[in-house]
Amino acid sequence: MDVEKMTIEQLKSYKRLVARKKLIEKQKVGSGLTVSTVYEDDKLQELHRQLRGLPSYMYLDKQEQQLEKLAHTHLTRYPAGTKAQLREVKQIQPGNADEEQLVQELSRKIAKVIEARAGAAPEGYEGVIERLSELQDLERQLQTIDESLEALEACFPEYATLLRLRYIEGKPADFVASELGIVDRTFRRWRQKAVYEIVRFMSV
Incomplete structure (x- = not known):
């Protein structure tokens, strides 16, 4: 399929994307929360950004500093959202048994944050992450179409x-x-x- 046909198909899919986005946003994830609520909460990372500007010893204990060191050693990118953080951590390849334990602990800590926000059972948080990721992808697709049409409209x-x-x-x-x-x-x-x-x- 050539580029023009692909672009036309993207435009034709706009309403389906909007409908799918609304459906996912309304899905319940536990504790009376919806995917949309969790997603918006995940975007509120102001305190986290402020803390990252301070020396870690001022707010992390010794064990947490070890986890931070592990992340700095193995991660090439540091996404802000908890769902993205968990995906990155799960891709770490530990070099020894101690690192393996640290990776597992770091994964558990991030998972607990997601569970606390979503009220999801431990076995269900990955499903929440999957829905949040799809919602993010839908938003990107819709934003691309909206911004492109706005730019075209200006000209x-x-x-x-x-x-x-x-x-x-x-x-x-x-x-x-x-x-x-x-x-x-x-x-x-x-x-x-x-x-x-x-x-x-x-x-x-």
Whole structure:
């Protein structure tokens, strides 16, 4: 499938992505909380960011400093969200038995944070992580489409309207042409140019 066809399929999938996002956000994860609640809470990391600016000995005990050292030794990236942190920790390859114990302890600590937020049973927190990850991915896809259409609208508002009506709303070509006040021949020309431009914006 070429890039233009893939882009059109992305636009056509917009409403499905929105519906799926709403469905996941409303899913219960325990203690009366929804995925959306946990996700928003996971984004509130201001205190954590402030602590990272201080020397670790000021707020970590000796065991926690060992865990921090393990993370610095093996991790190449330090995501802010707990779900992403757990995924990174699980990929650590311990060099010895002591490190293996530290990895397990670090995983348990992160898992407990997720369980406390979500009210999830120990065997269920990975399911919560999976839903949170999907929600994050859906948001990225929708954001890409929204921002690309906004950029297109700033340059060619008629092209943005054409794409929204034709592919996101699923209106037939003659309806879109009528809404834009153009004839079929002009519609075909505009559609071709609109797709070309949106591909450029979505490829940035």
